Amino acid sequence: MTGHSPILSLLLWLPIIGGILVLVAGRVAPQIVRYLALFISVSVFAVSVPLWTLFDPTTAAMQFTEKLPWIPTFNVFYSLGVDGISMPLILLTTFVTVLVVIAGWEVVQYKVAQYFAAFLILEGLMNGVFSAVDGMLFYVLWEAMLIPMFLIIGIWGGPRRVYATIKFFLYTFLGSVFMLVALIYMYLKSGSFDILGFQALQLGLQPQILIFIAFLLAFAVKVPMWPVHTWLPDAHVEAPTGGSVILAAIMLKMGGYGFLRFSLPITPDASHALTWLVVGLSLTAIVYIGFVAVVQTDMKKLVAYSSVAHMGFVTLGFFLLFAIVEKTGGLAGTVMGIEGGLVQMISHGFISGALFLCVGVLYDRMHTRDIGAYGGVVNVMPAFAFFMVLFAMANCGLPGTSGFVGEWMVILAAMRANFWIAFLAAFTLFLGAAYSLWLVKRVIYGDIGNDHVREMKDINQREFLVLGLCAVPVIVIGCWPAPLLDVMHATVANLVHQVAQTKLIGG
Amino acid sequence: MDLQSTLLIIVLAPLVAALVTGLGMRFVPRAAAHWLTIAGVGLSFLLSAWVLVGMMQGSIADSNVNLYQWGLSDGVAFEVGFLVDHLTALMMVVVTFVSLMVHVYTVGYMAEDPGYKRFFAYISLFTFSMLMLVTANNFLQLFFGWEAVGLVSYLLIGFWYTRSTAIFANLKAFLVNRVGDFGFLLGIALVLYYTGSLDYATVFAKAPQLVGQGIELFHGYVWAVPTVICILLFVGAMGKSAQVPLHIWLPDSMEGPTPISALIHAATMVTAGIFMVSRMSPLFELSDTALSVVLVIGATTAFFMGLIGIVNNDIKRVIAYSTLSQLGYMATALGASAYSAGMFHLMTHAFFKALLFLAAGSVIMAMHHEQDMRYMGGLKKYLPITYWTCLIGSLALIAFPGFAGFFSKDTIIEAVHASSRTGSTYAYWCVLLGAFVTALYTFRMLFMTFHGKERFKVVKQHHDGHDEDHEHHEPGMLAHAPHESPWVVTVPLILLAIPSVIIGWITVEPILYGGWLGDAIHVATANDVLVRMGEEFGSPLHAVLVSVLSPTLYLALAGVALAWFLYVYRTDLPAKLAERAKPLYLLLVNKFYFDEVFYFVFAGGTRALGRLLWQVGDVTLIDTVAINGTANGIGRLASLLRRGQSGFLYHYAFAMIIGLCVLLGWLITR
Secondary structure (H helix, E strand, O other): OOOOOOHHHHHHHHHHHHHHHHHHHHHHOHHHHHHHHHHHHHHHHHHHHHHHHOOOOOOOOOEEEEEEEEEHHHOEEEEEEEOOOHHHHHHHHHHHHHHHHHHOOOOOOOOHHHHHHHHHHHHHHHHHHHHEOEHHHHHHHHHHOHHHHHHHHHHHOOOOHHHHHHHHHHHHHHHHHHHHHHHHHHHHHHOOOEHHHHHHOOOOHHHHHHHHHHHHHHHHHHOOOOOOOOHHHHHHHHOOHHHHHHHHHHHHHHHHHHHHHHHHHHOHHHHHHOHHHHHHHHHHHHHHHHHHHHOOOEHHHHHHHHHHHHHHHHHHHHHHHHHHHHHHOOOOOHHHHHHHHHHHHHHHHHHHHHHHHHHHHHHHHHOOOEHHHOOOHHHHOHHHHHHHHHHHHHHOOOOOOHHHHHHHHHHHHHHHHOHHHHHHHOHHHHHHHHHHHHHHHHHOOOOOOOHHHHOOOOOOHHHHHHHHHHHHHHHHHHHOOHHHHHHHHHHHHHHHHHHHOOOOOOO | OOHHHHHHHHHHHHHHHHHHHHHOOOOOOHHHHHHHHHHHHHHHHHHHHHHHHHHHHOOOOOEEEEEEEEEEEOOEEEEEEEEEOHHHHHHHHHHHHHHHHHHHHHHHHOOOOOOHHHHHHHHHHHHHHHHHHHHEOEHHHHHHHHHHHHHHHHHHHOOOOOOHHHHHHHHHHHHHHHHHHHHHHHHHHHHHHHHOOOEHHHHHHHHHHHOOOEEEEEOOEEEEHHHHHHHHHHHHHHHHOOOOOOOOHHHHHHHOOHHHHHHHHHHOHHHHHHHHHHHOHHHHOOOHHHHHHHHHHHHHHHHHHHHHHHHOOEHHHHHHHHHHHHHHHHHHHHHOOOHHHHHHHHHHHHHHHHHHHHHHHHHHHHOOOOOEHHHOOOHHHOOHHHHHHHHHHHHHHOOOOOOHHHHHHHHHHHHHHHOOOOOHHHHHHHHHHHHHHHHHHHHHHHHHHHOOOOOOEEOOOOOOOOOOOHHHOOOOEEOOOOOOOOHHHHHHHHHHHHHHHHHHHHHHHHHHHOOOOHHHOOOOHHHOHHHHHHHHOOOHHHHHHHHHHOHHHHHHHHHHHHHHHHHHHOOOHHHHHHHHOHHHHHHHHOHHHHHHHHHHHHHHHHHHHHHHHHHHHHHHHHHHHHHHHHHHHHHHHHHHHHOOOOOOHHHHHHHHHHHHHHHHHHHHHO
């Protein structure tokens, strides 16, 4: 351990210990459970803030590192660290968890302590995934993360929760099993599980392709990319609001993060060889899923499909690199693609989270997610309508909101790769607006649809606070993304140079 | 005060007013809402005027300053900043002046509306967005303003959100604009790709290097880079400035309250595309092909959209089609490389079209929210101020010599005539005949509304519970006689009527021939038709005098005469004519069936494709066949294997014996 306070360990363990405390409190003092959970989540967020303020944006090296032996026999270390890619994601995690705790305040009445404990423990594990520098630690946390989410959907979910939660579990588990095989293979080659060691490993094209595909399976399911995305709508539909928020805002980002941490730097030549595949699947997500989202009649499914389409920009931005190099022979534009993808991840965390919270607000009042059951909500819930329209606009990438930044950068970068890639990516302008605003038209606008709508109450102060907390970053990042981009530059530039170098001998 | 802070105040004053009024809606008193926003936009207007005057006197120089860095990635700096030259200054004054008039007018027009404060917040937000658009010094900010005005337009068209037609119209407007933005964004991306910058000054400096470069969009087909860029940018302009075939959203936008029809859908926002192309003149000048496209599309819009105006009976929609047609004129001017003429028409049109819309709003108020001209007539005596101002607006619109529209529109027609660009002959006939069409629909509207017999009845209010219910009244039945609107409505009308008369006299020479727009507009010498026309231009008075020699005047007079004949003298004739020329009439009434085709192909197609991909792709192929198929397959395999594990000892013993036999048999026979 170097001479700084172990912030990352705190971020990993504080929520987990806090979660256990909440469980205990549920037994002995149920009335304080909510406050305790809120206190812990706010504390964790407070602990995470120095990551931002003390972050050194000039270096690509891991910062806030901690390293302790864990399983010495296999050279496994408890090794943590963050760079410009993972640091914003950790802050997103700690921030969104606070929102989820507030959002669940009075909505959850069944097994309250367990509910909050599950989210706190999940938070710790997710922080760990983003900060793990050891492959084995990463894998363990990656899989462990499934358990709280499995329980959240399975216990507090909707009527088809069992189908959804098993589908979710098997889908993601199947994907990650191959990742384990790849990790073990690289351990045997390099002698440790150090991710940076993996990145330095010389590998032939054949093993690279196999490793790439193993990782692709794990990450593509998580993102999710077409065609392994079908668990997502089901999981979202059945998950409680908080589960949907975490799923959309954070867990999907793990896939994107994995591509940057593993796939691109470890297997650059395979990434190069299979760029067409990832780019093709990303564009399919943007266009195909965009069309699918338009015709959804279930609000949560619509937002879920919209998530898949938006995550398409993330993977597209990451994998434009080789297409650009091939076309122009230079690296100009590659950084913009990756940074655009990263901003898109952060932005999507807030926007999709906010949209699921909006759906939750409606669901709490009407107990249906069917779009047709609503209509004219603005008449009775003007404050809510304001937020819903704001987030819908952010979802269709209106400039001035964070949703614009990532899409803008990725489309600009895509033009360097190929006109038609940019052309297909730009479909989001139309499709994003079509599904977002058609949803708004049917739910928010119009005359009061029925008597149930007439009886709906506008959002209370707690709901106002949650939606407002989402709105602030959406607007701030939209109007001034520079601070967010600045922390990424060094890391992304380093990554690009790393990836641009072939690992093939004599290549 | 330095120019930089002045600009900041100009742009931010409406934003602050909008935010305070909008976000603090519950706490801001009603009167404060309009005072605050009027003060904000009034301040903007005064300072804009100060900048413009300063520029005219030469005491203020062009300025191009970055305000802050929005983001930096890959060596590309995305800035937010202001470019203020004569073009911008002109636009700022036009925008803030019309906006101020509309703010004041709204006090009267929306007086009884429950969304009073919201409306003021929106129009102030719009003013801010539009100012961001016109002051931008780079493509990012341009795109920001571009989308932000689209957002406010969306919010305002759907202002009366309980009306199903309004919320249909606003969705349609946003989506059609997004189709345009699709091209716009790709155009911007290409600009960045080929010049490495989004800053206007840098891009324009590098623009000449684009000539001769090719882009291979399809295998084997190489296109000139400037052509591709400009056509894509123009697709954006087609959405925003409602050029055929992306014009379909504008008539429906009339679902919004009338003040915003004047401000957004006539005077300012819809002209953003024209402004943008003028701003991009250094790029457009590089591609004759792109300019031909602009020319042909503009001319088509100018003529054919005017035709629709002849058969419509909704007073606002007639003016909306007129707006489409006039936007077509502006685009035609751009296509003929007469950017200054396009901008000039933009300015004069902003005044007289805002005037016409606000006058129509005054009529609509007097008629208790009746917009159908078939139930009007003879309103002249009830609404004298509205009538006279409307007449001035109409004369300006039909380019009657001396009025504002005359100087600008005549110039466009002449410029197209003088142009030798591909498509200019077609365009010339379109804009020339358009002059007749314009006069016909304009005076048809004027006559049907203000002249002739009263086609409404004033019935005494019967106090039987459901009194003045504006929504459910019988067409043509008024509770009390129409009366002139309050001063907050008529004063803006008068203030807009003044420039509609005089602005041409003052500005025609400097803007068109004096090079007043200066470096903001770049025209290749070979294309510069205005220079040649300037040689023959003596003075505004001379222009008015020689107009008696031009066919345009006679076409316009013929249009007025025909309108009078059909709608005042022989009012039975229009119906008969419609019967005689039924196919043509139906074609016009149905707006050339653009809407139907769009609904079927785009709206229907999107949903059909979405359903297909979802049901066949996701649900059937991926989920049912692949995922659950695998799961079921494993289940079936497991149940098959389970039979081997029955738990009965004799099953296992029997299996062992068979296995042993097989093994032994294999060992023996091998």
